[in-house]
Every structure is written in C-alpha cells, then in structure tokens.
Amino acid sequence: xxxxxxxxxxxxxxxxxxxxxxxxxxxxxxxxxxxxxxxxxxxxxxxxxxxxxxxxxxxxxxxxxxxxxxxxxxxxxxxxxxxxxxxxxxxxxxxxxxxxxxxxxxxxxxxxxxxxxxxxxxxxxxxxxxxxxxxxxxxxxxxxxxxxxxxxxxxxxxxxxxxxxxxxxxxxxxxxxxxxxxxxxxxxxxxxxxxxxxxxxxxxxxxxxxxxxxxxxxxxxxxxxxxxxxxxxxxxxxxxxxxxxxxxxxxxxxxxxxxxxxxxxxxxxxxxxxxxxxxxxxxxxxxxxxxxxxxxx
Numbered sequence: 581x582x583x584x585x586x587x588x589x590x591x592x593x594x595x596x597x598x599x600x601x602x603x604x605x606x607x608x609x610x611x612x613x614x615x616x617x618x619x620x621x622x623x624x625x626x627x628x629x630x631x632x633x634x635x636x637x638x639x640x641x642x643x644x645x646x647x648x649x650x651x652x653x654x655x656x657x658x659x660x661x662x663x664x665x666x667x668x669x670x671x672x673x674x675x676x677x678x679x680x681x682x683x684x685x686x687x688x689x690x691x692x693x694x695x696x697x698x699x700x701x702x703x704x705x706x707x708x709x710x711x712x713x714x715x716x717x718x719x720x721x722x723x724x725x726x727x728x729x730x731x732x733x734x735x736x737x738x739x740x741x742x743x744x745x746x747x748x749x750x751x752x753x754x755x756x757x758x759x760x761x762x763x764x765x766x767x768x769x770x771x772x773x774x775x776x777x778x779x780x781x782x783x784x785x786x787x788x789x790x791x792x793x794x795x796x797x798x799x800x801x802x803x804x805x806x807x808x809x810x811x812x813x814x815x816x817x818x819x820x821x822x823x824x825x826x827x828x829x830x831x832x833x834x835x836x837x838x839x840x841x842x843x844x845x846x847x848x849x850x851x852x853x854x855x856x857x858x859x860x861x862x863x864x865x866x867x868x869x870x871x872x873x874x875x876x877x
Contacts, residue, residue: 588699592808594675595623597753599635600644601651606630607637608853613845614648614655618678622707642794642856643801647753649841649855654750654780655679657863661748661778662686668747670736671695672766673754676704680719691718693739695732698723733769746776746866756784756812763814767828775867779830782861786815791857798858821862830864 598619605615607630629635637644658669658679667690671677674694680687694701701723708714715721720739724732737743749770755763770779790798802812816824818835825833838855846854 598676614652619676646855670749672751695722751781771829777866833864836861
C-alpha cells in the first residue's frame with residue numbers, strides 16, 4: 581500500500597506502448613519519428629524483452645509505426661498550440677507517457693495533467709522517484725477511478741486546471757476499450773472546455789476498413805486483448821467518428837488518416853516503415869481559432 585492505495589502494475593497495453601517506442605529507437609534506422617527510451621526505463625522489462633513475440637521487429641512494424649506516429653502528431657500539436665499561448669496539456673489514460681521527462685523546457689512553461697487509474701499512477705510516481713526523475717511542480721497527477729464512475733473533469737479542476745483557459749487534450753490508444761456512450765460523454769466533456777481547446781484522439785477502424793494484409797494481425801490482437809480481460813469494444817469509420825465529434829459540439833473536426841501520417845513522417849524511408857491502417861486520429865477544437873483550425877489537423 582502507498583498513501584492508502586493498493587499499488588498496481590501498469591496494464592500490459594501501457595507497457596507494450598512504452599516498449600514499442602523503445603524498439604523504434606533501438607531497431608529502426610534513423611531518422612526516428614519519435615525518440616523515447618524513458619518509458620523503457622520505467623517499465624524495466626527483463627533482459628530478453630526484445631525477443632518477446634509481441635516485440636518482433638518485423639511482425640509488429642506497422643503497429644510500432646502507428647504508436648510513434650500518433651505520439652509525434654500529438655506532440656507536434658502541443659508545440660504548435662503552446663506557440664499560440666495554450667499552456668495546459670491534459671493526457672487522458674497517460675500510462676507510461678514521458679512528455680514531462682523528455683521535454684522539460686517546453687513542459688515547464690505549461691501545466692501538464694496526467695489522468696489515469698489511481699493504482700497504476702501511484703506505481704508510475706514511485707518508479708519516477710526510483711529513477712531520480714521525480715515530479716516537478718508543473719506536472720500534476722490526476723487519479724481517477726473510471727470504473728467507479730470518477731469524473732476526470734472534476735479531478736482536473738481539483739489538481740489546478742483552469743477551466744477558463746484553453747488546453748490540449750490527448751487520448752491515445754484508449755477509445756477502443758470504451759463503449760460508445762463513454763466516448764460520446766468524453767467528447768461532450770471536451771466540448772465544454774474553454775474555446776480554443778484542442779482534442780487529439782485515436783480510434784480503431786472496423787475490420788472491413790483495415791487493409792486485407794493486416795487483418796490477420798488485427799484479429800490476433802483482438803483475441804489477445806479479450807484474453808487479457810481488456811477487449812476492444814468500439815470501432816468507427818472516419819465519417820462516423822467525425823459525426824460523433826460534431827454531435828458533441830466540437831468544431832473543426834478533422835480526420836487524420838494513416839496515409840497522411842505516412843506522408844508526413846515516413847516519406848523517403850529506405851526501410852519501408854509505415855503506420856498501420858487499423859488506427860487513425862480525430863483532431864477537433866472547441867471553437868475555431870481561425871477558419872482553418874489547427875495547422876496540424
């Protein structure tokens with residue numbers, strides 16, 4: 581027990597994301613789309629982790645590329661919005677995210693809010709302390725028990741979030757585990773944030789929209805998720821996700837396709853690395869800053 585909470589390990593998905601980021605740096609040739617090995621230090625896997633089947637560099641290349649592409653897009657969006665004066669960054673389902681540790685100069689000019697389940701979040705805080713990284717005052721941990729119906733909006737305000745100022749909100753690798761009602765509720769809560777707030781959220785496509793060559797791996801991934809007790813429950817065609825965002829009151833909702841991510845971050849690579857066709861992104865704002873919306877959308 582730590583501070584009265586039962587400490588839990590991070591979930592397997594959060595660990596895999598951290599390790600895939602590290603595989604990108606250690607295995608894929610430069611230029612690297614996204615560089616993060618701090619998550620590897622947090623996870624501290626055994627010495628044979630690179631030989632795990634789910635880390636196989638060839639079999640998981642497109643999943644790995646999606647992981648680093650979405651992280652890069654979100655971080656580029658944070659940089660862009662910080663340049664426009666937005667100084668609050670909310671990470672929903674933060675897991676082993678390392679923005680605060682990797683980008684301290686940028687983060688120090690903001691308030692960074694990591695929202696996650698209480699147990700895994702306490703585990704992460706302990707690991708940061710053990711590694712000598714700690715938690716600077718501008719990094720705010722927001723424990724929310726989603727299973728018990730906890731409100732991340734209330735948790736944010738309690739942690740010092742200024743509801744009258746815009747923010748960037750990121751939700752990566754979360755929506756497929758949520759029901760449609762929960763996703764709609766999250767979009768509605770984001771839409772109620774201050775004008776100029778920007779959301780970047782990933783979503784999984786239905787199997788029939790995934791490239792045929794990728795479908796067996798996608799089906800295997802779904803089976804593994806069910807076996808682990810964390811089944812995928814929500815899938816959206818891009819037009820349906822856009823409609824859901826607009827119905828929630830979000831403006832300038834844009835679909836960021838895997839193809840556009842490939843053009844933006846993987847063009848000209850000699851190794852053929854490219855994002856999976858199974859996951860794409862929604863980028864939307866609560867009220868447009870200009871007719872074009874965020875440049876990165």
